[in-house]
Amino acid sequence: MTIEHNQSLLASIASNNPDINAAAQRVNELTEMCKAGQISKEEYAELILDVQRQVNIQENMAELEAMERLNIAINGLVTIATLAI
Amino acid sequence: MKKLLLILAVALLPGCVLMDSYLMKYDTNEYRIITEIRAEASGYKTECSNPLMSNPNAIAMAEKTQFFVFYTQYQPHNEPVQKASVELNKIAQGLKDQYAKGTQVSPIFCKLKFETIEKSAESMQKVIGDKPR
Numbered sequence: 718m719t720i721e722h723n724q725s726l727l728a729s730i731a732s733n734n735p736d737i738n739a740a741a742q743r744v745n746e747l748t749e750m751c752k753a754g755q756i757s758k759e760e761y762a763e764l765i766l767d768v769q770r771q772v773n774i775q776e777n778m779a780e781l782e783a784m785e786r787l788n789i790a791i792n793g794l795v796t797i798a799t800l801a802i
Numbered sequence: 803m804k805k806l807l808l809i810l811a812v813a814l815l816p817g818c819v820l821m822d823s824y825l826m827k828y829d830t831n832e833y834r835i836i837t838e839i840r841a842e843a844s845g846y847k848t849e850c851s852n853p854l855m856s857n858p859n860a861i862a863m864a865e866k867t868q869f870f871v872f873y874t875q876y877q878p879h880n881e882p883v884q885k886a887s888v889e890l891n892k893i894a895q896g897l898k899d900q901y902a903k904g905t906q907v908s909p910i911f912c913k914l915k916f917e918t919i920e921k922s923a924e925s926m927q928k929v930i931g932d933k934p935r
Contacts, residue, residue, distance in 0.1 A: 750910070755908070755910055756908055756910060756911050756914075757908065757911075759900075759905075760900070760907075760908060760911040763896045763900065763911075764911070764914055764915075764918075766892075766896070767893050767896065767915070767918050770889040770890075770892055770893050770922075771889075771893075771918060771921070771922055773885070773886070773889045774886045774889045774890060774922050774925065774926065775925065777882040777883070777885045777886040777889075778882065778886060778925055778926060778928075778929045780882045781882040781883065781929050781930075781933075782929050782932070784822060784826060784882070785826075785929070785932050785933060785934065788826065788934050789934070792934070
C-alpha cells in the first residue's frame, strides 16, 4: 500500500456530505506538505488525527442542531395544543 | 395543569434525545468559553514563529480546552457538546504534547493546529449560540 494509492483513493471520494469532501481534501493537502518536507512524519500523523477529530466535532454539532430544531417544533406543538384545549 | 400534563407527556415519550431536545437550554458561560477558545486560537496562530510564545500558548490552549471539558462534563441534556469538547481538547493536547517532547516543532504545524482549533470552535460556537433561550 503506497502513499499514491491512498491519495488516489482520497481523490475518488465524492460524497454528498461536504464535510467528508473537505476532510478528504484536507488529508490530501497534508500528505503533499509531508512529501514536500514542510512538516515531519510525526506532525503529519497528528494532523491526520485532527481531521478525524474535526469530523467527530461536526457530527456532534449536526446532532445538536437537529435537537435544537426538534426543540422548536416540540415547543410550538405544545403551545398549539395548550391553546386548543 | 393541562399544560403541565402536556409537558410531562412530551418528557415521558421514549428516547433520551427527545427529552434532551426539550430540556436543553442556552448557557451564557458555555457560549463565552467557546468564544474565548476561538478568539485565543485566532491570536495564538499569529505567534507560532516566536518560540518564546508558541510553547506557552500551546499550554494555555490545552488548559482552556480542558476547562471546557470539565465545564460541560456534568451538564444534563448536553451530550453532543460534551463529546465535541473532548475532541477539541485532544486537538489542543496534541500540540502541547509535541512541545513537551522537546523536539523541534515546526511553525507551520503550530499554525495548522491553532487554525483547526479556531475553525472547530467557530462551528461549535454557531450551534451553541442557537440553543433555545
